[in-house]
Amino acid sequence: MSIIEIKKVSKSYNKKQVLNNINITFEENKIYGLLGRNGAGKTTLLNLITDRVVVDSGEITIDGENVYENDNALEKIYFMTERTLYPEDYKVKEIFKWTKEFYNNFDSEYALELAKKFNLNINTKIKNLSTGYNSICKIITTLASNANVLIFDEPVLGLDANHRELFYKVLMENYIKSPKTIILSTHIIEEVSNLIEKVIILNNSKVISSDEAEELLKKAYTVSGLTENIDKFELIADIKKDYDFIEDLKKNFTIEKLKKFLNTTNKRRHGDIGIFSKVEFFENVKEIGRDLVKEYEEDNMLEELESHMDLNKNPFMLKRLGTYLSNTLLF
Secondary structure, eight states: OOOEEEEEEEEEETTEEEEEEEEEEEOTTOEEEEEOOTTSSHHHHHHHHTTSSOOSEEEEEETTEEOTTOHHHHTTEEEEOSSOOSOTTOBHHHHHHHHHHHOTTOOHHHHHHHHHHTTOOTTSBGGGSOHHHHHHHHHHHHHHTOOSEEEEESTTTTOOHHHHHHHHHHHHHHHHHSOOEEEEEOSOHHHHTTTOSEEEEEETTEEEEEEEHHHHHHTOOOOOSOHHHHHHHHHHHHHHHHHHHHHHHHHSOOHHHHHHHHHHHHHOOOHHHHHHHHHHHHHHTHHHHHHHHHHHHHTTOHHHHHHHHTOTTOHHHHHHHHHHHTTTOOO
């Protein structure tokens, strides 16, 4: 049984930070979901764990051993990647044979059994497999490896609904028979939500969530659709946070709280939606607006207030705020 520890790991490509000071522990005998948008760093993280890519800083260990150039540690892991690593002229049965050479615990009989379940012809060459059956071949090889840690990177790529369902069924049967650490990197979270025990979410080069699946589902909701629509949804979610802040500010108003809010909203570059949040902010806190200006006047800080609101750089916002602010602030 194996535990993977990732400590303060960072990785950049061409000066672009992909992972920044990541800390994660993959405990033994648990099924993990690794989630994140394309480019979030999921595949990079998996490549680092398996020493296919070298960390810039930090350390990755399995059972206390550093994975860097360590065959003893790495043989405990089998990594199913999106890329096909075998020669295209190899037949499926030859892949099973050669995998056995590198993984002593590879179960050839189990591999043939799974091939029958998935209707995979073992005499077919890799280059002649469809995308779906290519994925199936890699799924079978991974499951039959009997490694302590199984890593699947987008395992259901090209699979139809029936084959996806069969994969999840076989995966659970394998896990129940022989518990191990399993990491599923996927974007089809709704299909694996009943399988995974813990969810790790990457975004903007950092781990933004590492929760038990049950806890995460209690506070989560699903959003699907076009990228631009999802982006807009996220902006609206930001505005909701603004309103939550407003309610708190109405009850416990302080200049410092307001300055923090203005700094936060001005750091966003959301066009009209960001402007809208600022406008609505002032529309909803008129009762404190005059007190705000008064306090800034007393401290000779009107210019600072103006810079926080970014009015000079945004004529549209200035126009929208004009009605309310013209009697209190002079720009």
